[in-house]
Amino acid sequence: MLKSTLLKATQAGAKVLQEYFNGTFTISHKSSVNDLVTEADKKAEAAIIAAIGEDYPDHQILSEEIGEIQTGSNIKWIIDPIDGTVNFAHGIPICCVSIGVEQDGEIILGAVYNPIMNELFFAQKGFGATLNDKLINVSAKTSISNACLVTGFPYHWEEAVNNPLNVLQRFVRQGLPVRRLGSAAIDLCWVACGRFDGFWEHHLNAWDSAAGYLIVQEAGGKVTDFTGNAYSPYQKQILATNGHIHEQMLKEINSTH
Numbered sequence: 001m002l003k004s005t006l007l008k009a010t011q012a013g014a015k016v017l018q019e020y021f022n023g024t025f026t027i028s029h030k031s032s033v034n035d036l037v038t039e040a041d042k043k044a045e046a047a048i049i050a051a052i053g054e055d056y057p058d059h060q061i062l063s064e065e066i067g068e069i070q071t072g073s074n075i076k077w078i079i080d081p082i083d084g085t086v087n088f089a090h091g092i093p094i095c096c097v098s099i100g101v102e103q104d105g106e107i108i109l110g111a112v113y114n115p116i117m118n119e120l121f122f123a124q125k126g127f128g129a130t131l132n133d134k135l136i137n138v139s140a141k142t143s144i145s146n147a148c149l150v151t152g153f154p155y156h157w158e159e160a161v162n163n164p165l166n167v168l169q170r171f172v173r174q175g176l177p178v179r180r181l182g183s184a185a186i187d188l189c190w191v192a193c194g195r196f197d198g199f200w201e202h203h204l205n206a207w208d209s210a211a212g213y214l215i216v217q218e219a220g221g222k223v224t225d226f227t228g229n230a231y232s233p234y235q236k237q238i239l240a241t242n243g244h245i246h247e248q249m250l251k252e253i254n255s256t257h
């Protein structure tokens with residue numbers, strides 16, 4: 001039942017994305033001029049929460065726009081109605097609905113759906129990960145030297161030895177291809193299906209990664225924080241790889257040179 005509700009809610013949000021994509025909608029700003037929220041974000045969020053509420057009105061909700069709805073339930077739905085809002089607002093088709101289901105503090109289900117590209121990623125803990133119902137696996141590359149990487153940047157950061165630009169510079173100076181798509185949920189899913197070999201980011205929120213990180217793990221990948229410890233969506237820093245290049249990436253991220 002949880003799975004069917006998750007897929008129903010994901011489709012409900014995606015329908016709003018499809019209706020508004022490349023259309024006309026209002027845009028407002030949050031923490032900075034490029035930290036956007038659109039009319040579509042709010043309508044997609046409402047559609048998702050309504051779909052969940054039809055089946056589980058007592059479950060907890062943590063969603064990007066409305067924040068947290070606390071109840072006595074041991075199940076929490078962690079929602080990003082549109083991950084990649086800046087892309088969405090500019091008509092760039094790298095955006096998605098991302099929903100993770102947490103039970104007793106553990107993510108057990110995740111769905112990430114980009115309706116513009118018609119790609120639905122899904123994972124259930126212990127049952128593998130799929131793209132449009134076909135099993136997916138991380139890449140088999142064993143060396144960072146021929147890896148294709150992806151990252152993202154926060155809207156604000158402090159000047160420090162290992163700030164996002166300095167870490168990026170270390171990878172780029174090795175001649176490595178590093179992409180910046182603008183959607184952490186899609187970045188994670190593209191690691192899961194082998195398009196990328198590794199993804200790192202310095203400052204994420206739970207709704208950015210809750211679904212995607214489970215999808216990576218269920219596809220055979222490895223996800224940690226920057227110290228190499230087990231990852232939680234409530235941590236800010238994330239490294240997700242095919243597992244083979246994980247230690248190599250940790251070394252570069254934590255280098256002081």
